[in-house]
Structure formats: C-alpha cells, structure tokens
Amino acid sequence: MAALTKENVIKALRHVDDPDIKKDLVTLNMIQDIEIEGNKLAFTVMLTTPACPLKEVIKNDCLKAIEEHVGADIEVSINMSSHVTSTRDNAPLLPQVKNIIAIASGKGGVGKSTVTANLAVALARSGAKVGLIDADIYGPSIPTMFNCEHEQPNIRKEGERNLIIPIEQYGVKLISIGFLTPAENAVVWRGPMASSALKQFIGDTDWGELDYLLIDLPPGTGDIHLTLVQTVPVTGVVLVTTPQKVALADAQKGLIMFMQPQINVPILGIVENMAYFTPEELPDNKYYIFGKDGGKKLAEKHNVPYLGQIPLVQSIREAGDIGYPAVMQDSVTADAFKTLAQQTAQQVAIRNAQLAETKRVELKV
Numbered sequence: 001m002a003a004l005t006k007e008n009v010i011k012a013l014r015h016v017d018d019p020d021i022k023k024d025l026v027t028l029n030m031i032q033d034i035e036i037e038g039n040k041l042a043f044t045v046m047l048t049t050p051a052c053p054l055k056e057v058i059k060n061d062c063l064k065a066i067e068e069h070v071g072a073d074i075e076v077s078i079n080m081s082s083h084v085t086s087t088r089d090n091a092p093l094l095p096q097v098k099n100i101i102a103i104a105s106g107k108g109g110v111g112k113s114t115v116t117a118n119l120a121v122a123l124a125r126s127g128a129k130v131g132l133i134d135a136d137i138y139g140p141s142i143p144t145m146f147n148c149e150h151e152q153p154n155i156r157k158e159g160e161r162n163l164i165i166p167i168e169q170y171g172v173k174l175i176s177i178g179f180l181t182p183a184e185n186a187v188v189w190r191g192p193m194a195s196s197a198l199k200q201f202i203g204d205t206d207w208g209e210l211d212y213l214l215i216d217l218p219p220g221t222g223d224i225h226l227t228l229v230q231t232v233p234v235t236g237v238v239l240v241t242t243p244q245k246v247a248l249a250d251a252q253k254g255l256i257m258f259m260q261p262q263i264n265v266p267i268l269g270i271v272e273n274m275a276y277f278t279p280e281e282l283p284d285n286k287y288y289i290f291g292k293d294g295g296k297k298l299a300e301k302h303n304v305p306y307l308g309q310i311p312l313v314q315s316i317r318e319a320g321d322i323g324y325p326a327v328m329q330d331s332v333t334a335d336a337f338k339t340l341a342q343q344t345a346q347q348v349a350i351r352n353a354q355l356a357e358t359k360r361v362e363l364k365v
Helices: 006-013 055-069 112-125 191-203 223-231 245-259 294-302 314-322 332-354
Strands: 031-037 040-047 075-082 100-104 130-134 154-158 161-165 167-169 172-176 212-216 236-241 267-277 306-312
Touching: 006 031, 006 055, 040 055, 055 075, 100 112, 100 223, 100 245, 112 130, 112 172, 112 212, 112 236, 112 267, 112 314, 112 332, 130 191, 191 223, 236 245, 236 294, 236 332, 245 267, 245 294, 267 294, 267 332, 294 306, 306 314, 306 332
Parallel strands: 040 075, 100 212, 100 236, 130 172, 130 212, 236 267, 267 306
Antiparallel strands: 031 040, 154 161, 167 172
16 A cells, blocks of 8 residues: 555545546645644545535545555545635626526426525525525515515615615525515516616625525516626526426526527526425325426426426425525425535536636627
C-alpha cells in the first residue's frame, strides 16, 4: 500500500467520480482541507449543492478509494460540505444570485405555485439560501401559501434608489404583488405594467446572497415570460404539469417556447403533479384520476429530465390553505417534495457543469 501522504490521497481520490458530472472529484476541485496526523486522515468533500441526493454514495466511494489505494488501517474522517455552482459570473443584475430557476406551466390549475412553495422550502431546509419571486401578478398565491398575506415589505434607501426588503418566511425570502396590494383587490393592469412590476421585483429588491432564486411564473406563454428572459439570464426551467391530455398539450407549448433557438433556456426537468390520488385511510392505494405517466412520457418525448411525481392528497391542499407547506410535515408528500428538491438541485449542478451561461434574450416582439 502507498504511504499516507497528501499526494497519495489525491491520487486515490482521482478514482472517485461525481456520478452526475462524470468527472473525478479532484478534477472538479471538490476535495479540500486534507489533513494528516499519524494514521488519521481528514478532508472535506465540497458538493455542488446541500440538497445532493448522492451524498452518501460519494462519501462511501471516497472511503473505498482510500482503503484500496492507500491503506485499510487508516482512520478516515470526511466532512461533507457544499458550494452551490453557478455560471452567472459578473452578472450586472442580481450579481450575488447563483442560479435563477423559472417554474412554469402551460396551463393554470396544475398546482404550479404549490410545487414552487414546497420546492423553495425544501431547498432552504437542505441548507441552501433561497429566494422566491411570485411573478403571477394577476393571481398571486405565494403570500397565502407562506401564511404572510398581511405582511408588507420594508424599503431601504441605497443612494438614490429605494430597495424593497423581501419578507422572510420558513427560511425563504419572498416578494409578491400580494404584499403590495390589498388581498381582496383585483390587479387590473395591462401587460407592460405587469412586466414593469416583475422588473422591480428582480432589480429593486435587496436579495443579497442566494443559491437559488425561484420565479413562480403565471400560466401560459406571455408578457411575463418574455420579460423574464429579456431581463436576466435564466439558469433553467422546471415545468409543472398534470398527467391528463389537456394539461400536457399546454405544457408542451411552454416547453417548446423555452427551447426555441432565440430563447434557448435549458429545461431542468418536468414535474408531474397530482400524478395519482392516495386516500389517507388507504396509503398503499393509487388511483390515477388524471391518467398515468403523462409527464413522464412528455419528458421522454422531448429528451428532458423527469423530476418525479407528486401525489394528489388532501394534506397538500390543506397545507397550502393554512400557509404551512406540506414539505415541513412528516408525511409521504413531504418525502416527495424533498426528492423533487434533490432532483432539481442535481439537474442545476449538471447543467452548470455541462452548459455555458444562458444568454439574456434580445427579442423584438
């Protein structure tokens, strides 16, 4: 066996690949702070996200590599930490935000805001810094889902600018038109006014450092979507659909919009919401009310990642109504949203490793 030296440890860990990026941990600069004292070895593995679903796999692969290439009698201590990756270097807008993720749906009523709220909280609970813009100007749901409908953000002066300080709830920074208008009032605005509000939420809000900024888009493919891709380079899109044909037809339009050459925003994956109904008293039963595997088939058709299924259960609706997201409860649905967060973070890391920064769209529409 090789001597226990820093060089030999690095050589051994070159045999351990990141399962997603398909490169070894040393090349990816994921091995840090190697310390050796006698036959004791300690080092840090810097993962690409705190929500990494393969944390234990990578750790066990490191232990195996040290045992095989350095020695079996070494006392190894591995600290699993994380540094979220980004392609957004020197960004003029939101320079401290590493990843901007749009959550979209072709059709209304598919549970996009519910998925967004739970995804945001799940990422925050994993240890990531998360912000959420409710870009559905005409039908803002996020204040209700986070139980802060009656909150109002403060304003901070910075030179000549007034910066909005986002509301913070459950570890997520939030901004929504719902915080700025009375809850019972309708927002009756033309498209340019709604687009202007989104630009303010992006550029005139004090977001600080964030690993992920989620944008909950309105249904369809309209002004808000174009304003977003023209204002900031979007890291990627998560598309939410239900399994039935009418929802899939609209979801496909949303997918194709982002895949158009002049927009070209990477698709992080498709989430199939309300995939099946499970009654509380029969937790092992699945009833495919809206059809089966529609989202999965759509992902396969367009060769994009399939991020998983969220069941249709009463507790998710109740959690949204009382403003306490389902992912914060101890249940099967909480596990489904945690898995979704892991899969989404994983796809962001793969996208950042394999693709260049998304370009801000120059569209004359």
